[in-house]
Amino acid sequence: MTGKFDAATSLSFIDASAKILDLNGSPLHYRDITQQALSQGLIQSEGKTPEATLNAVICVDIKQKGIHSRFVRVRPGIFGLRSWGIESAALDSPLNTADAENRRVRIPHFPSYAELRLLLPIWNGRLRSQITGLRSTIETLRGSPQEPGDWTKPDLWIVERLQGKDRELAEAIWQKTAEKVNPRHVYGHWLFACAYKLLVEDSDGQMKLTDRGRDFIDRPLGDTVALVDEQEGVLKILTIAAEKGTGRRSDFIPEWTDYLTRYSRYGTDITIKDTLSRRLHSILERGLLTKAGAIYGITDEGLAYLRQTGGDEPADSSIELQEILQLVNQQKASVRVSMQELLSTMEPIAFEHLIGQLLEAMNYQNVAVTAPSNDKGVDVVADIELGITSVREVVQAKRQKSNVQRTVLDALRGSLYRFQAVRGTIITTAGFSKGAMQAAFEAGAPPITLIDGSKLIDLLIEYGIGVRTRSVEVLELDADAFAQTEEGEDS
Structure with a gap:
């Protein structure tokens, strides 16, 4: 027609x-x-x-x-x-199962997708018994209080503590992944691969890579990934991030808790937080979210992925809403550029007072901007509570375009004793040289925290210094309510 x-x-x-x-x-x-x-x-x-x-x-x-x-x-x-x-x-x-549509978030130890793509070809063609046998062997190697073992160094413990086929497989995992995957920490990867049939066992007991497994490897945003992202709540987390714009992990908890209550068997505080943290880490690695300090935000790639998949729950997504969120991201980027321009043109003394205002917002106490003359490289002095102890911190504010060099860091560190301070911070509108970054936490020396221009803008936005937040209320369709209403009428 x-x-x-x-x-x-x-x-x-x-x-x-x-x-x-x-x-x-x-x-x-x-x-x-x-x-x-x-x-x-x-x-x-x-x-x-x-x-x-x-x-x-x-x-x-x-x-x-x-x-x-x-x-x-x-x-x-x-x-x-x-x-x-x-x-x-x-x-x-x-x-x-019959309730498959309502059962999601099945993998507790949610893996890194990048690591899983490296592991699947290594497990392909190996006996299931060998793969599970290595895990059983490693589980027995718990060490003792006197010799707990250092599991962060597979080069050492694989040779020292494994033998035969266990050692061969562990070395293959470590070496063929370019030392990116620790053989001790692949349980979540294995559960994921088996649960979603990326690998299946043949009649001879060998694990074989399936078409779905190949699709998972070859297409990072393909059909298989979209399916498991929906089943494991990844699309829900992206939807929450898109709706909030930015937020801390704690801001995701209420909606994630409601989601788990509806779709999973997880319900304790520890499992709610752990399942969320593991998925946030995986999504960050894929570039669908960003993280500045403790603040998460969705990227344009994340918004595009939501648009491609239709969102987390079948009827939750709206192209118009996603376009609004993309415009919000663009506006935020524009504000950051304006903030950078303003910071770069501020008078030095005004910049120092701005840093003092930021420290007060961050709950520092007794914040004082030093006199311009004879400040010995220290612009702001403040106290901060660390546990039950209050310590003095000194800050140097560098409004400049070139990277801060190590000599500046050494000079600030040398001035700590003059202010009875135990640590220092350098805040700049630019960046830091490699030497300065290497020396910041030098063994045996007082720590010097380095805040570059991008991180400074993150902090100003997070604590509401130089920006205002406006709320816009957006209505969104809840199709479930209509389905329930119709069900009620039919019953």
């Missing part, structure tokens, strides 16, 4: 979706279904985001009708027809 919209021939969103999929003959992303339905005049929409509406309508239909729905969600954001006999993302789950 082509041409302009004809009210007499229009279909509901759900019927139009079924017709488009039937004509196409293969699964489509909900955005493609919407585009084709609109272009063929099958539907009309007065809303600005018909894609989000169509996505929600299909997801509600699947959730409400289950196996009686005409649709299956093949992958996040991608739908097909059940009559084709294809498996849905829920049915193609690790446990293949």
Whole structure:
């Protein structure tokens, strides 16, 4: 059907979706279904985001009708027809259980994807018994209070404490991953690989890399990764980050707790925090999030990935919302550039008072900006509580374009005793030389913390110095509520 919209021939969103999929003959992303339905005049929409509406309508239909729905969600954001006999993302789950759609976050020791991509080819073709046997052997090597063992140095403990096939496999893991994967810490990687069938055991007991495993290795943002990211709550964490803009780990806890309550069997405080921390670390490694100090923020790559997958839960995502969030990220970057320009043109004494204001916001006590003359390289003096002890800290503020050299650090360290200080900090609008960074925590010397221009801006933003935060309320569709309402009416 082509041409302009004809009210007499229009279909509901759900019927139009079924017709488009039937004509196409293969699964489509909900955005493609919407585009084709609109272009063929099958539907009309007065809303600005018909894609989000169509996505929600299909997801509600699947959730409400289950196996009686005409649709299956093949992958996040991608739908097909059940009559084709294809498996849905829920049915193609690790446990293949009846409640698979509602059971997620199964891997406690969530691994690094980069490390797992290095491990899979090493495990491929090896006996399952050899892989699990190495773990059992390592578990017995606990050491003693007198000789606890240093597990951070595989070059030493593999040779000293393993023999035969255990030693050969451990050395293969350590050496073939370019010393990036410690053989002692691969339990989470193994659980993940087996649960999501990246490796399967053949009739001879050997682990074989599957097509899904190859897809995981070859396509960092491919279908397999999207599937496991949804199942393991990664898309949920990205969605939280996108909605908040920026936040500390603690800011993620309430929504992550609610998510685990609905979709997993985890419920204790320690498991809630641990599962979140491990996934945040993995997402950071993939470049989908950034971290400045203790503050997390979603990257443009993370937003693009959410747009590609359709978001964390089937009907939660909106292209319009993601566009808003991308604009917010762009505006934040613009503010940072303006802050950098202002810092670089400030009068030195004004810059020193700004640093004093920042220290007060960071809960330093007795903050004092020193007199410009005879300050011995110290611009600000303050006290900070460390546990039950209050210590004196001296700060040098360097508003300059070139990197701070080690001579400046040595001079500040030499001035500590004049102020009865035990440590120092150098804050600059620029950066630091390699020599300065190497000397900052020199053994046996008082520590000198180094804050470069980027970190300074992070701190100013975090503590609200020189910036104001404006809140914008955005409405988002909760399709689950509609599905529950309809279920209630049918019962």
